[in-house]
Amino acid sequence: MVDPITLMTFVPAALALNLTPGADMMFCLGQGVKSGPRAAWLASAGIATGGMIHVLLAGAGLSAVVASMPLAFDVIRWVGVAYLLWLAFGALRGASQTDDAMEPPRGHAFRAGLLVNLTNPKVILFVLAFVPQFVDPSAGPVLAQFAVFGAVIGLGGFVINGLVGVFAGSLGHRLARGSRVLDWITAGIFTALAARLAVLEKA
Structure with missing residues (x-):
């Protein structure tokens, strides 16, 4: 069991990290701009998972x-780069389709968020550097402690990234739905994320 004092120390640290702009937040922003609040929440849920x-x-x-x-x-890094570029291409291609066809299939945003997070090796390095600082082997099963800390990070990230996406979605709705501007903005965000991941060096 995680010590309550340790957990109280971990929560604000985790929230501070959740509030730091990064690839996950930018991805939810892109989903919100392109497809609205629902897609942003689904993407955030996928990232949290x-x-x-x-x-x-x-x-x-x-x-x-x-x-x-x-x-x-x-390998993980370049798979992530390829997937983000594929999403950017899909955003641009969507401009030539009808509004109905542009709506993402149910669950698509969730899967996209999940894959973007899992193929970002920087998350692996971050988890290994941050979470073990709060784990105490004498306090009980280590895996159970990791699960508690993971749930805190996931819940905080889900709420914060989702709200960012919802805000972006509200701005997107002020523009013409399906406009070429939204497609270019979304493609630009995904391409920037791919470039950021491509130049990532292992610490």
Whole structure:
């Protein structure tokens, strides 16, 4: 069981990290601009789920193995780059389709958020550097402690990233729905995220 004092120390630290602009927040912003609040919340839920998976893998020791293997690190990174560029291409291609066709299939935003988070090796490094500082092996099962901390990070990230996406969606609705401007904005965000991931170096 996680010590209450440790948990009280972890929560504000986790919220501060959730509030720091990053790839997850920008992705939800892009989803909100392109497809509205519902897509933003689904994307945020996918990202939160991915973050929880990362934390549990770290607790199981698998993330440490991946982080120590440069080839695995690079494979994950380039898969993420390719996926983000594919999303950017899809955003531009959507401009030539009808409004009905442009609506993302149910669950698409969730899957996209999940994959973007899971293919970002920087999350692996962050989890390995941050979460273990609060884990106390003498306090009980380590994996259970990781799960608690992962839930805190996931919940905070879900709310904050979702609200960012909702705000972006409200701005998007002020423009003509399906306008070429929204497509270029969304594609630009995804391309910038891909470029950021492409130049990421393992610490």
